[in-house]
Each structure stands twice: as C-alpha cells, then as structure tokens.
Amino acid sequence: MRDLLDGLAGSERRSAAAMAAASTAIAESARIARRCRLKAAVFGPQAGLDQGPSVCDDANAWPLESVPRAVTGEVLDVSPHILVIGKGEVEERFALTADANAWRGAKTDPAAVKVGDHAVVRRHDSGREVADRIWANIGRVTGTIVRRDGDTLVVDRGDGSGNQVLVIAERASGRIQVRFPRLEPGYLIDIIGVRHDDFLEGLVPATSQPAYRADHVPGPPLVNGHVPGSFSGAAIWHEQGDEPDGLIGTAYPAVDPQNAATTRAGRQQAASGCVSLPYLSIGSLLRVRNDCTGLSRVLPVIGSAASARLFCDRSVICGPSPRGRIADLTLASFVELGGELDEGNFNVTIEIEG
Amino acid sequence: MLAAIREVQIPLLAAMLLGACLAKLGRVLRARSVDVALGPTALFPLRLQRPVAVAMCAAELTLGIALIVTAGRFGTGAAATAVRGVTAVLFVTAVGALIELRQHRPDVGCGCFGDLSSTPVSLRTIARSALLTLAAAGTIGVAPLRLPPPGGALALRLALLAAEIALIAALSPEIGQALVRLGYSEPCELRVLPAERTLSALRSSRQWRRHASVVTGHHPVDVWRELCWRYLVYPGSYGGREVEVVFAVYLRSRRPAVRAAVVDAATGEVLPPLHVLPPPAADRPVRPLPPRAVGPWVARPAAGARPATLPPPQPLSPPAPDAPQFLPAATAADESAAEGSLYHLLALSSPVPRERNNREEAPARYIA
Numbered sequence: 195m196r197d198l199l200d201g202l203a204g205s206e207r208r209s210a211a212a213m214a215a216a217s218t219a220i221a222e223s224a225r226i227a228r229r230c231r232l233k234a235a236v237f238g239p240q241a242g243l244d245q246g247p248s249v250c251d252d253a254n255a256w257p258l259e260s261v262p263r264a265v266t267g268e269v270l271d272v273s274p275h276i277l278v279i280g281k282g283e284v285e286e287r288f289a290l291t292a293d294a295n296a297w298r299g300a301k302t303d304p305a306a307v308k309v310g311d312h313a314v315v316r317r318h319d320s321g322r323e324v325a326d327r328i329w330a331n332i333g334r335v336t337g338t339i340v341r342r343d344g345d346t347l348v349v350d351r352g353d354g355s356g357n358q359v360l361v362i363a364e365r366a367s368g369r370i371q372v373r374f375p376r377l378e379p380g381y382l383i384d385i386i387g388v389r390h391d392d393f394l395e396g397l398v399p400a401t402s403q404p405a406y407r408a409d410h411v412p413g414p415p416l417v418n419g420h421v422p423g424s425f426s427g428a429a430i431w432h433e434q435g436d437e438p439d440g441l442i443g444t445a446y447p448a449v450d451p452q453n454a455a456t457t458r459a460g461r462q463q464a465a466s467g468c469v470s471l472p473y474l475s476i477g478s479l480l481r482v483r484n485d486c487t488g489l490s491r492v493l494p495v496i497g498s499a500a501s502a503r504l505f506c507d508r509s510v511i512c513g514p515s516p517r518g519r520i521a522d523l524t525l526a527s528f529v530e531l532g533g534e535l536d537e538g539n540f541n542v543t544i545e546i547e548g
Numbered sequence: 549m550l551a552a553i554r555e556v557q558i559p560l561l562a563a564m565l566l567g568a569c570l571a572k573l574g575r576v577l578r579a580r581s582v583d584v585a586l587g588p589t590a591l592f593p594l595r596l597q598r599p600v601a602v603a604m605c606a607a608e609l610t611l612g613i614a615l616i617v618t619a620g621r622f623g624t625g626a627a628a629t630a631v632r633g634v635t636a637v638l639f640v641t642a643v644g645a646l647i648e649l650r651q652h653r654p655d656v657g658c659g660c661f662g663d664l665s666s667t668p669v670s671l672r673t674i675a676r677s678a679l680l681t682l683a684a685a686g687t688i689g690v691a692p693l694r695l696p697p698p699g700g701a702l703a704l705r706l707a708l709l710a711a712e713i714a715l716i717a718a719l720s721p722e723i724g725q726a727l728v729r730l731g732y733s734e735p736c737e738l739r740v741l742p743a744e745r746t747l748s749a750l751r752s753s754r755q756w757r758r759h760a761s762v763v764t765g766h767h768p769v770d771v772w773r774e775l776c777w778r779y780l781v782y783p784g785s786y787g788g789r790e791v792e793v794v795f796a797v798y799l800r801s802r803r804p805a806v807r808a809a810v811v812d813a814a815t816g817e818v819l820p821p822l823h824v825l826p827p828p829a830a831d832r833p834v835r836p837l838p839p840r841a842v843g844p845w846v847a848r849p850a851a852g853a854r855p856a857t858l859p860p861p862q863p864l865s866p867p868a869p870d871a872p873q874f875l876p877a878a879t880a881a882d883e884s885a886a887e888g889s890l891y892h893l894l895a896l897s898s899p900v901p902r903e904r905n906n907r908e909e910a911p912a913r914y915i916a
Contacts, residue, residue: 225770228816232781233774235809235818236796405597415666416728421737450773451740472737475772546775 226477261322264529266439269311269330277304277325279315281439288315288325296328297536299388299397304328312389316529329535333389333433334400335360337501338408339379346393349383352500355435359393360385366397373399380407382504386538389433400430400538401507411504414470414518421472427520428509429482429542430502431528431535442530443496444482445522447503450475467503469518472546479547482521486512486540487532492547496524515541552701554690556709557683558619561635564680564716565612569605571662591648611635619693629688636684643677650674664722676719683712736776741799743771746778750797753806759793762786762810773799783813790814 265288267281277288296304298311304325307313311330318324335358341348345362360383362370374383382404385396406412432445448471474480474495483490499522509515521542525535533540592600611634618628646658650669657666658673665673696702717723747768750756762784769792770781777796784791790813798804810819 229770229772229779231816232770232792232794232809232811233779233796235811236779236794236807412666413663416725417735417738419735421735470735470738472735472775473740474774477772478774 229475229477230479261317262440262442262526262530263317264440264526265315265317266434266525267313269307269309269313272305272307272309274305277307277313277315277328279313287323288317289323290325291318294318294325294328296330297332298330299395301536314525314529314535327529327534331389332386332535333394334384334386334431334538335394335396336384336400336430336432336505337382338504339377339381339383341379342377347377347383352504353498354500360387360396361393362396363387370396370399373401374403376403380409382408384430384505384538386536398536398538401505404504404506408504412468412506414468417470421470424543424545425469425471425520426485426516426541426543427469427518428507428515428539429484429521429523429528429531429533430519430539431523431525431533432499434525437496437524440526441496441524442491442493442527443524444480444493444527445497445499445502446474446478446480446495447471447499447518447520447522448473449495449498467518468506469503469516469520471520474546480521481545481547482523482527482531483543483545484531484533484540485515485543489530489532491527491531493523493527509539509541511537511540513541520544549704551690552705553708554686555693556705556712557687558615558632558690558693560709560712560716561680561684561687562612562615562619565608565615565635568660569608569612571664572601572605572608572659573662575662591645591652607638611638621692624692628692632684632687632690636681636688639677639681639684643674643681646674646677661722664725667721667725670721672719672721676716679716679719736799739776739799741778741801743778745801746797746799746804747780749804750780750795750806753797753804755795755806755808759784759795759808759810762791763793784810786810786819791819 265279265281265286267279267286269277270280270285271278275290277290279286279288290304294304296302296307298306298308307328307330314329314332315325316327318326335349335351337349337351337358339347340350340357345364345367347360347362349358349360351358362377362385366387370385371377374381374385377383384400385394385398386400387397388395429444434441447467447469450473476495476497478495479492480495481490482493499519502519502522505519506517507519508517519539521544523531523533528535531540611631614631615635618631622628642660646669649658658669659665660673696705763782764785765783768780768782770779772779776799778799780795780797782793782795784793792811792813794809794811796807798806811817812819
C-alpha cells in the first residue's frame with residue numbers, strides 16, 4: 195500500500211513537474227514568437243524593414259494558410275485503396291492510387307505498410323485526400339560513433355539528447371562498409387534505416403564518411419567584409435525525437451552559443467563547422483529553397499544543428515552543391531519542400547529574412 | 549646567363565620544399581591529426597593514406613636540407629647529383645599525382661602548402677609543379693655555389709631570383725589565400741562576443757540612460773542575436789501602460805551603436821521612442837549647458853541677433869493626454885563622440901549619421 199501511495203504521490207509530483215515544464219515551454223515559445231516583431235520595431239520603416247512584420251506573419255501563418263503536404267502519424271488502417279493516419283484524436287484518410295509508392299526499409303507497395311507503423315505521408319499535388327509518397331518507420335542516425343560492438347554502434351548526435359543505438363543490418367553491411375570504412379569511435383556516421391523502439395536498423399548510407407575525425411573538422415574558408423546574405427549547400431532532415439508531429443522549422447548550424455544556454459541545443463558549444471554562416475538565434479527566419487524542386491518556404495530556426503556542422507559533404511541530388519550542411523530540417527519541412535526522405539538530402543539555398 | 553639561372557634554382561627549390569613541409573606540419577599541429585594533411589593521398593587506399601602523407605613531408609624536409617648542404621663545397625660529385633636528381637623525380641611524381649587528382653577527385657585541393665592549398669587542383673598548380681621539375685633537372689651538374697662579389701653578377705642573380713619567385717607566385721593559387729589572411733578582419737556576423745560585454749556596453753550607452761526611467765526590470769527578459777546585432781528586451785512601464793523596451797546593440801567591442809524601441813506589451817503596438825532624458829540623478833554632477841544650441845530642431849539665431857535663451861530644465865512629468873509623448877520614429881545613437889568633445893557635451897544634439905549595417909541600407913556590402 196505504501197508503495198502504491200508513494201507511487202501516486204510520485205505520479206502527482208511528476209504530473210506537476212510536467213505541467214510546469216509545459217507552461218515554461220509555452221512561455222518560451224511565446225517569447226520567441228515575439229522576436230520577429232520586436233526586431234522590426236527597433237529598425238522600423240526607416241531601416242527599410244517595413245516588410246518585417248509581413249515576413250513575421252508569413253512565417254507564423256504558413257501552416258494555417260495552406261493544407262500541409264506532409265502528414266505524420268500512426269497508421270490506423272491500410273487496404274489496397276485507403277490509408278488511415280491517426281494523429282492524436284484526429285484521423286485522416288488517404289486514397290492510394292497506382293502512382294503512389296512507399297518506403298519501408300526499401301521501396302515497396304503502399305499495401306506493405308502495416309497498422310501501427312509511424313508514417314510520413316506526402317499528399318499528391320492533385321488533391322488533399324490522395325497520398326503520393328509514404329515513408330513508414332523511417333529513421334536516421336547522424337553523429338559521432340561513441341562505441342562499437344560488432345554490428346551495433348552507439349552514436350552521439352551531439353545535441354545533448356543522449357546516444358542513439360544503430361544496428362547495421364546484415365543485408366546492408368557491405369554497402370555501408372563501402373561508404374563508411376571507419377566504423378570506429380571518433381568517426382562520423384550518417385545512416386538511414388527502419389526505426390524500432392530502442393534502435394535504428396541501418397540500411398542506407400546517407401553520405402560518404404568524411405576522412406577526418408569528428409573532433410578535427412576542417413575550418414571554413416575565410417570571409418572578408420560582410421558574409422553574403424544567401425548560402426548554398428546541402429539540406430538534411432532529422433528524426434523528430436521530442437518534437438511534435440508536423441513541426442515546421444529547421445535546425446541551423448550557427449545558433450549563437452551565447453544566448454542559447456536555456457535550450458537543449460544551446461548546451462552544446464557551437465563550433466565553426468566548415469561553412470562560414472552568420473550567427474542567428476532560435477526564432478530567426480530563413481527562406482529555404484530546394485534548388486532541385488524550386489519550392490521555397492520561410493522557416494523559423496528551431497534549434498542548433500550540432501551534427502550537421504561536422505559534415506563537409508555535398509548534396510548531389512541535382513548536381514553537386516557547395517560543401518557543407520547548412521540546414522537540418524524537420525521531417526515535415528523536408529517533405530513539404532519536396533525532399534525524398536530515403537535520399538536523405540537535397541541541394542538548398544537559404545536566405546536570412548529581415 | 550644560363551649558368552646564373554641554374555645556380556639560383558638550388559636555394560629556390562630548397563625554400564619551396566622546406567616551406568611546403570613546414571606548412572603541412574603547421575596544419576597537422578593545429579588540427580592535432582595527420583589526416584588533415586592528406587591532400588593527394590586521397591588517391592591511395594585508406595590504410596596507406598597516413599603513411600604516404602608522413603613520407604611526403606619527410607621527403608620534402610630531407611631533400612630541402614640536403615639541397616642546402618650539398619649546394620656548397622660538399623656539392624661535388626655523386627651526392628649532390630643524387631639529391632638534385634631525386635628532387636626532380638619528386639616533382640615529376642607530383643605532376644603526375646596532380647593530374648590524377650584533378651581527374652579523379654576534382655573537389656580536393658593539392659595540400660601542397662597546408663591550409664593555403666585547399667582550392668581544387670587547377671592547371672596553374674600543375675604548371676607550377678612542371679616548372680619546378682624543370683628547375684630541379686637544371687640543377688644537375690651545377691658547380692658548387694659561391695657568393696658572387698657585389699656588382700653585376702650578384703644583381704643579375706637577385707633579379708633572376710625575383711623574376712622566378714614572381715612567376716611561381718603567379719602560378720600559385722595559395723597567394724590569394726595568403727593575402728586574404730594577411731588583411732583578414734572577422735566579419736561582425738561571425739564575431740563571437742559574450743552577452744555580458746553587450747550588456748555592459750548597453751548600460752553605458754546614451755539609449756540606456758534615455759530609457760532608464762521606463763525600464764522596470766534589472767535583467768532582460770529575452771536576449772537573442774541575429775547577424776551583427778544582439779537584442780535585449782526589458783520590461784517597462786510608461787504612463788500606466790505595461791511596455792517592453794527593446795535594445796539592439798551592434799556587435800562591436802568598443803562603443804557599439806545602440807538602437808531602441810518601446811512596444812506596448814499588451815497590444816504589440818510600436819510606440820515611438822522617448823525624446824526626453826530623465827532628470828539627472830542627485831549624486832551625479834549636473835552637465836553644464838552648451839554655450840550655443842545646435843542641431844536640426846533648434847533654429848539658429850540670425851547673424852547679429854541676440855543668442856536665444858534656453859529654457860531652464862524641467863523635471864520629468866507624465867505627458868498630457870493630448871500631447872505627443874514620443875518622437876515619430878526609432879532613434880539611433882552613435883557612441884563615437886570623444887570624451888570632452890563638444891558633441892559629447894551635447895549628447896542630444898549630435899545627429900551623427902548612423903553606420904549603415906544592414907542589407908537594405910548598404911547593399912554594396914552584401915554581394916551574393
């Protein structure tokens with residue numbers, strides 16, 4: 195009985211702590227949301243920032259203005275013609291046409307998706323109830339290898355969120371070893387695969403392994419004068435982790451370490467990375483354009499892309515991009531911009547808004 | 549003439565080899581890893597890359613020293629010929645490796661001079677190696693070097709040396725990188741400046757003093773940075789309204805520009821900034837009045853007229869409901885006025901043009 199009472203008391207305490215944390219998070223979100231307008235207030239029309247408030251409006255209103263192309267949730271039902279996705283109390287039904295295709299460890303038929311899978315669905319351009327692409331249980335591990343035990347690797351994502359376990363699937367082992375020859379602690383890894391409860395089953399190498407160790411990232415080229423207003427490079431995506439389903443935004447490799455101390459990302463000391471990017475903060479707005487599809491959106495910075503700045507690779511989806519990963523998008527943002535999750539990246543250009 | 553050309557190659561080749569090795573070593577020491585000095589060894593299998601990188605650097609160091617040692621009276625016979633022959637072979641190998649690298653790894657720099665050689669291999673880089681191959685081949689059979697007597701012979705050799713250095717510089721993409729580094733100043737967008745320094749600069753700024761009577765909190769409720777500016781938000785109160793006072797501080801270590809705005813906390817309405825200073829504190833000496841009013845908003849007295857009499861300073865009081873409380877736009881203060889200067893005394897009367905910092909104001913700085 196005492197255990198039960200203790201358990202109830204503990205449960206109440208945890209509940210109170212969770213409510214306090216939620217309330218703090220809401221207050222912080224509101225504070226960050228005001229930054230765009232406060233900045234516009236300081237500079238005002240005389241500095242040529244009279245479009246500032248409209249940019250703030252665009253960024254805040256985007257998910258509401260149009261039907262989002264990306265839908266994330268749990269598969270509640272699937273048949274050869276219908277897919278039902280549940281997100282909390284909401285259900286969404288999609289028609290499956292002959293053109294629709296799916297990924298579940300490999301490209302497959304949409305009917306191969308199972309009830310209970312966590313799926314990301316991209317709507318077809320022609321209609322809001324038609325599925326174009328479905329990715330089931332897709333996951334990704336990007337970071338520094340901390341430990342290896344046979345085919346099992348422990349990987350540090352670098353953002354203070356703890357280590358990830360990656361198990362390299364036997365059928366993909368050869369392919370991964372070709373692209374990642376140094377599966378040793380201290381070296382970098384980036385693998386896409388099927389997400390299980392406690393680990394990722396690694397199937398697809400998302401890039402080629404850099405020759406350097408994670409603690410010897412080459413410095414960026416020097417920039418004289420002011421840095422340019424737009425940058426090109428590679429955009430990648432990251433698993434949603436604690437993020438809510440359908441979150442729109444991007445992690446950015448150069449979040450100011452001085453005032454990011456209150457966020458989880460900020461606890462990771464910012465390094466220069468291999469691209470000279472100007473310092474920004476959580477809530478700063480970026481116009482992100484997929485150079486392969488031409489789609490562009492204004493996205494807020496939602497965190498520090500700790501692992502992205504360790505990679506100096508290029509995207510080659512539509513020709514080689516300049517070196518460096520400059521945007522680490524949420525699942526929904528990556529899909530909205532026309533990216534294919536199983537390819538892992540696309541060529542991107544970002545502009546700093548306002 | 550030909551003999552003089554052949555003679556100057558030996559010190560030049562020695563300097564190039566030693567410089568290349570030292571540049572690679574410097575890069576390795578900075579990064580604490582041999583892996584960063586790989587360069588053309590990217591063509592080798594993984595297990596051979598590190599040993600080949602070490603062997604290259606060791607060969608450059610050994611040959612550079614050996615060229616100097618065998619240049620003088622030891623430079624007769626087989627030893628000098630062998631050293632110079634091996635140097636020529638090294639540069640021939642380098643030409644071949646660079647051509648291969650350009651074809652198979654067009655994204656990799658040659659790594660010849662460490663960090664400076666990060667640009668992809670170009671025809672200029674290959675031509676430089678070919679020139680050094682010819683120079684090394686030309687040194688075979690050169691008699692031991694002696695310092696020529698002052699006069700025409702010495703001048704000729706110095707002129708030849710300078711001309712060849714200029715030619716090699718023209719063929720070296722590293723020169724551009726080196727010049728950038730010499731004149732490098734870190735852009736403000738990349739500058740790391742602690743938030744504490746920003747706070748301290750704000751507290752000593754005119755904008756802070758101007759808004760001190762409105763600010764009610766000791767600590768900012770929000771601090772963030774974008775590009776060259778750090779923003780600090782303080783809670784405030786004015787005429788019974790809850791407001792937020794936003795300061796933008798330019799990220800410069802000394803006397804940064806500071807801008808401010810007042811925003812209604814409830815409605816988000818941007819209120820024009822205050823135009824009056826709070827009354828001086830009792831424990832501070834009262835600033836003497838300027839001898840003459842200057843500034844765009846005070847009419848200058850006509851020539852011959854009596855100077856205008858300034859009204860006595862009025863204590864700060866809440867504005868009347870129908871009176872304009874604020875100026876119609878955000879203000880900027882430039883903290884560049886020297887202590888004791890007229891503009892420093894006339895704090896409110898120094899309309900120094902604000903530095904143009906953002907893209908809209910100074911488009912020439914933002915070249916895509």
